[in-house]
Amino acid sequence: MKSRLSKGQAEIIGGLIVVSTLLLIVIPLIMNLMTTSTTITTRGYTIRSQFEISRWSEKLISNKTHIINPSSVDIEIVRIWLKDGTLKEFNPWIKIPITSSIPIEVLGINNISEIDIIVTSRGRVFKIEELLPPIIIPPIQYPPLGLRSEDIIGGQNIYNVSHIIYANYSRDGTTWHPGYAGFYVDGDGWYINLNGTWVKIDKTGEEAYTDLDNNKARELVVLLNTTDYSVVKGGLQGNNIKILYINITFKDLVYVSNITSFITVFLKPLVGLSTQADAYVYIEVSLTKSDNRTISISSPATLSYTKVARVEAPTVIYQGYIMFPIAQFVGYSILQQNPGYYDLTVLIAAEAESDTDIRCSLEYVGVAIY
């Protein structure tokens, strides 16, 4: 019985020794291998991830004279391909630090349009077209709608506009640079530049410049003074209504000869309201002979209407035109028969509920004479 036990014990002990040896040697070996491979791969992924982040952070732009790096990483230009198919390699690479720029001459070229591709050290390939600001082709503007005052800067080639009066939007403090069409002198009134001479404008009220439609073009004439209002009975539901009435006269603005056949006036009046109420607006343009006030023609304006709901108050924008077919209509031909300078008067009448303040302005007036 004892002998059998001893034999069994020896086998078990022997087996245990072998199994223990296997476990002691093989398992740490395998564990070591697994750890090593995992460490190598993890390190590789970490480095690659960092590289890819830097690579895709690279960005280049150009203002045609410089290559600019607006990105968050330094960029090194390895080589450039030129449009003629040649290749320029740089040794050392050309470095553009973060938010810095290099003149294009550093790349050995005189004109940015010579470049086809820029290659960076991180393997980014920039087509030169990606660097340049997009070319925006302005939409074709048809007269008279959709125009802004600064859009009409000449006219002979488009509308044959012989006179254009508009307020420039780049006012430098209280100083208006010579050459601009209209300006306001504090306490003295409005002036326009007519054939190189500053001429004071007669109008019924004067206020500081504003930009009612917020299009960054200052308006030429603004009326805000509440004393210019007339409050009368007769509004809707018996309420009082407020009427704003403004006459803006540009003296000696239009010269009519005995062969003048057609006069068109383009204009952009604006009406600002203090509430969301509607206003009723009437606009009329008159041409009156400067030295003989009895010779005068007038016509209501044909207007397009846009209401812009702004936070503080709505603004009603009108753009319109008035045509005087002088040669075609007997009533208008009086101008041909009385050549000379004519004053141009724009009448704006606006009517709203009495709790609504009305502001009125004129962004531009253009005259085309045929």
Next chain:
Amino acid sequence: MLKGISPVLTTTILVGAVLVIGISFMSYAVVLSNTQRVEVYIRSLVADEALNTLIYIEKDIVSDSTVSLYVGIVNILNKDTTYYITTFKTDRYGLQAKVYKPLTTSMKYFNEGVFTDLNRIIVDSSKAYIVSLSGDYIPLSTGTVEVYEYRYRHTGLVSITINKELLGSDDYIVVMLLTNVGGDYYELLQLSYQVKS
């Protein structure tokens, strides 16, 4: 006396047998472990090399008769490394490709302003391994493979010119980068390109 010797002999024989079997198993385990170690080492080496390498098409010029691909190679550690480049044509894009047909090309590298011919090596395809969809390395089995030896030196631009007559209308050109480990070539990276008709 005989009664005493017999258990000792039996025990000795049993212990001996156990030791022999144990050592055999241990040797087998060590051999197996070594094989695994080599495989793991190669895989890690290739994976590490692939992670450190980037290839991209910098420019392509297609003429009536040839396709020229200018392939940029970047070693992100800026390490001087020898790569082996080969080209195939396949009917599928990327890893979906099942059949790789060797493509004869002319390969040059750009150095100091000029393109210079790369050294061409003919390799038995059983020594060239590509990555299968399952992630295993499988031999190419295309007979022989032309590989071009490119010693990366911080610039990394290779031009590959292929005769268009060799390409079908739906074929993809595969540019494959390999690395040499112990005389065998392992795929690092590949990119696919199709000629726009």
